[in-house]
Amino acid sequence: MSTLPETARIPAGAAPVRVAAAPATASTADVPVEAEEVAFDIRNFSMWYGQRQALQEITIKISARKVTAIIGPSGCGKSTFLRSLNRMHDLTPGTRLEGTLRHFGNDLYGPGIDATAVRRRVGMVFQKSNPFPTMSIADNVLVGLRLNGMRDRSVLQERLEQSLRMAALWDEVKDLLNRPGTSLSGGQQQRLCIARSLAVQPDTLLMDEPCSALDPIATAKIEDLIQTLREKYTVVIVTHNMQQAARCSDRTAFFYMGRLIEFDNTRKIFTNPSNPQTEAYVSGRFG
Amino acid sequence: MDASPYLPSPRFARWRRWKSGAITGILVACALAVIAPLFLVIYFLLVRGYSSLDWSFFTQLPKPTGEVGGGMANAIVGTLTLLAMATVVGVPFGVFGGIYLAEYGSDRANDWIRFAADVLNGVPSIVWGMVVYLILVVPFKTFSAYAGGVALGLMMVPLVMRTTEEVLVLVPQSYxxxxxxxxxxxxxxxxxxxxxxxxxxxxxxxxxxxxxxxxETAPLLFTALGNNFWNHNLKEPISALPLQIFAYSISPYDDWHRQAWAGALVLMALILALNITVRVLSRDRQSTL
Incomplete structure (x- = not known):
């Protein structure tokens, strides 16, 4: 990984950027706006894999029903951060954490909290599409509901169509519902995975580089989908693709070496970042 | 014109060809030594056993000592019964043990369990027979089909456990x-x-x-014992092909020797069929797992 320049050089012809030493704490401007409901209220959140500290004192408020993008170079802790939002680290031995992480006011790591219940409200879509290979398209969508005890056929039928419509996949698969999920194309599989997450009716959807294995057309479809999801869901998306963050997010958080460097409106991050490290990263000088 | 610099001298080329031929010959011989016993077994079983196979072998009980004819119908059914009982005993323990190894166990615990399973795999089969004899035959004062099934089932546990663990570990973490x-x-x-x-x-x-x-014969000697009649109660001794083959082949009667060969052929065919099933199953496993 490249090291950061002490002071960011100003590209020729670019608007002058304040060159200053990085502030000790992340600049989070006035985000979120007072009136917005906060989905994740995270304070001094640190995490370790064994001896190695992966996240350092992250403090951030992620607004509900907004798309928040998390960007940063490989190894900066962005995936680690995302996975701590629905307790996916629980099964990784040797992880340890400090600080508080509240989701709509509820402490996710409080004593006695059931991680399974957390994940029912905070769903996740992964980098590589992973429909269950033994199941049909319909079974893939409904597996979360079924295994959580839903037996009512009319509810299942309704939720199947609703989830697939929401994932913009219904028209393509409505006649193939009994075909294996793995028979679909890569982009369709990823939308199937999104439908599968939506079927358990979460209020928050975490996406870990959901388009990095897809071609540009499939990527565009997923990005359109994210735009519609924002009306009902809080979306947090980790992406390596800065254009994607710029295109489809309301807020952007820049992570570097386990720290939150800057968090602001996406437009501000990409046009006039306050921090020289952010400026260096979004202008492509490292990372 | 000079010879190409890439062309070896004729003498060196000859030496190299000879060396290559010699090593290839040794490897082919080793490969044949591996396959040859299988063909020898099948050849002798077919030559000796096939002529003795007749309808009555599959339908009749053994005849009393000294009489010619009869069959091993009860032993065939007995072997299938014992295998079914072994499956009932061995599969749950083996599969759940494998699930524990693959999904739950700590590295330390797993090391010990795998070590134990490997040792169990190496326990001589007659020892399994003796152990089950002490546990299930002595207390109930009778040899029984149950005891035979348990002895075979216990032998299955470590085998099933390790293969279950192996295939579970192959399931991608992403699922x-x-x-x-x-x-x-x-x-x-x-x-x-x-x-x-x-x-x-x-x-x-x-x-x-x-x-x-x-x-397996040895674990059944002290447990299922063998039976010249139909088994109507699993609490009583039951016949099995290996036991019947053993009893007949050490007997002094030509007709029993003939039937022992036939029994060996049937048993071998059963095992071959199981192995072919495995080949067929694992051929399309590549695609789905």
Whole structure:
């Protein structure tokens, strides 16, 4: 990984950027706006894999029903951060954490909290599409509901169509519902995975580089989908693709070496970042 | 014109060809030495056994000592019964043990369990017979089909456990994570998503284990004992092909020797069929797992 320049050089012809030493704490401007409901209220959140500290004192408020993008170079802790939002680290031995992480006011790591219940409200879509290979398209969508005890056929039928419509996949698969999920194309599989997450009716959807294995057309479809999801869901998306963050997010958080460097409106991050490290990263000088 | 610099001298080329031929010859000989015994076994079983196979072999009980004819119908059914009972004993312990190894056990615990399983795999089969004799035959004061099934089942446990573990580990982590992220409880994730994905591999492991124990004789000597009649009660001794082959082949009668060969052929065919099933199953496992 490249090291950061002490002071960011100003590209020729670019608007002058304040060159200053990085502030000790992340600049989070006035985000979120007072009136917005906060989905994740995270304070001094640190995490370790064994001896190695992966996240350092992250403090951030992620607004509900907004798309928040998390960007940063490989190894900066962005995936680690995302996975701590629905307790996916629980099964990784040797992880340890400090600080508080509240989701709509509820402490996710409080004593006695059931991680399974957390994940029912905070769903996740992964980098590589992973429909269950033994199941049909319909079974893939409904597996979360079924295994959580839903037996009512009319509810299942309704939720199947609703989830697939929401994932913009219904028209393509409505006649193939009994075909294996793995028979679909890569982009369709990823939308199937999104439908599968939506079927358990979460209020928050975490996406870990959901388009990095897809071609540009499939990527565009997923990005359109994210735009519609924002009306009902809080979306947090980790992406390596800065254009994607710029295109489809309301807020952007820049992570570097386990720290939150800057968090602001996406437009501000990409046009006039306050921090020289952010400026260096979004202008492509490292990372 | 000079010879190409890439062309070896004729003498060196000859030496190299000779060396290559010699090594290839040794390797082919080794490969033949591996396959040849299988063909010898099949050849002798076919020559000696096939002529003795007749309809009555499959339908009749053994005739009393000294009489010619009869068959091993009860031994064939007995072997199938014992295999079914062994499956009932061996598969749950083996599969759940394998699930524990692959999904729950700590590295330390797993090391010990794997070590124990490997040692158990090496326990001589007659020792299994003696152990089950002490546990199930002595207290109940009778040899029984149950005891034979348990002895074979215990032999299956370490085999099934290790293959189950191996195929579960092959299930990509991403399926587990995807299922957990849907808010599905961990045990359901394992039982419904992971085990179901690996089901064919687990089934293959069970059949391999069955093929391995189908011909075991020693564990049955002290447990199932053998029986010249139909077994109507699993609490009583039962016949099995290996036991019948053993009893007939050490007898002094030509007709019994003939039937022992026939029994060996049938037993071998059963084991071969199990192994072929495994081949067929694991051929299309490549695509789904």
């Amino acid at each position: 587990r994570e995807a299922a957990l992220a849907l808010g599905i409880a961990r045990w359901k994730v394992i039982m419904v998503i992971v085990v179901r994905t690996a089901l064919k591999g687990i089934g293959t492991g069970v059949i391999v284990a069955l093929a391995r124990i189908a011909g």
